[in-house]
Amino acid sequence: MKSKLTKYLVEFSNFSLTRPISDKVRLLEIIAVALTGVGKFVFMDYLNWRLPFVVFAILAWSIYIRYRYKKDTLVLRDWGFRIDNFKTVLRLMMPFALLSILSFLVIGYLQGTLNLSWHIIPLLITYPIWGTVQQFLTIGLVAGNLNTLKFVRLNKFPVIVLTAILFSIVHYPSNWLMIGTFFLALYYGYVYLKSKNLYVLGLLHGWLGALFYYTVVNQDPFADVFLKIING
Template structure:
């Protein structure tokens, strides 16, 4: 991959992160941001595929190692869910609502996109450059991922720890499907237990749902 392409992708991810703070934190227009983000990156991915069909597998959109990576992720996922429940119960923030069902269905899509941006386009491009060692790449990716969840400090701490695991798995095997599903489901459980917020209401509340 050309250096200019790597720089563009990393810059575009940074711009997306900046847009998150504008639309989420300043304008309170989460749904609009999500729609725009999926549209922009959907078009970009489509164009990259036309020019380089093999790029999908390189990014991590692959099924050949799905079961192998799933077996590696499941134990960590179970431990993470139990930790969320214990923390939520201890601090009295468990807020289970029927909204968790559509969130569990939708969040893996959003989770896969986030993993694509942070893992494939940041960690993957840094790895492809050959200029940084694995530990440095993991630290950079984890820090960026955590900062995206500011100002919710539970999310900043939790996502930093998780991103270390995500990055390690990704750099070894490059599978976005497993990480996307894991990220989506665990993120939903984290919101409804540790944080005590309802992401469905935050995103779709403007529609009166």
């Protein structure tokens, strides 16, 4: 009896309690995410305005989150900004995270691209913020909205695969980043649609992403962004 009650409470907590959102709003959110992806190519890749774009994207989407929250206080929970299931989702993510870290180290060793330095520490602190925003946009708004559209019913599998493809494309032209983010988004999408928690996904995205740069991709984002600003 207790186990059935617990199962019911978990399912109830994951059920959307927000006011009904129209397909128009959901599609507009997906389009806005796509435009943010286009902005990445223009401002980060072409103009090399990496930090200004990241700061602007965080502020702009924070304003939208606040706007939606003022209209419906339950929307944050529905999106996955919640802590009640933090440990549960973390347990789901740990095997993937540990396997990823081991894979990064092995690939980095074989490639000769292991470049672990103190530069990774600031990224481990700051990158989860940007990681949470990315998960909110790609997994929360894209996968979440595609999964709940009314005019077309999509199974979870195509929703997850499509979201993973889109997330991978955004990381063009780096082949390693495209491959890594594709598999990351596959598992993240599965976990998110099963049990929403953007904090866990964002935290691990930031940590795994930072380690990925210094082991597999052989890049130093701290030097590329922050040291250039400090040194003028």
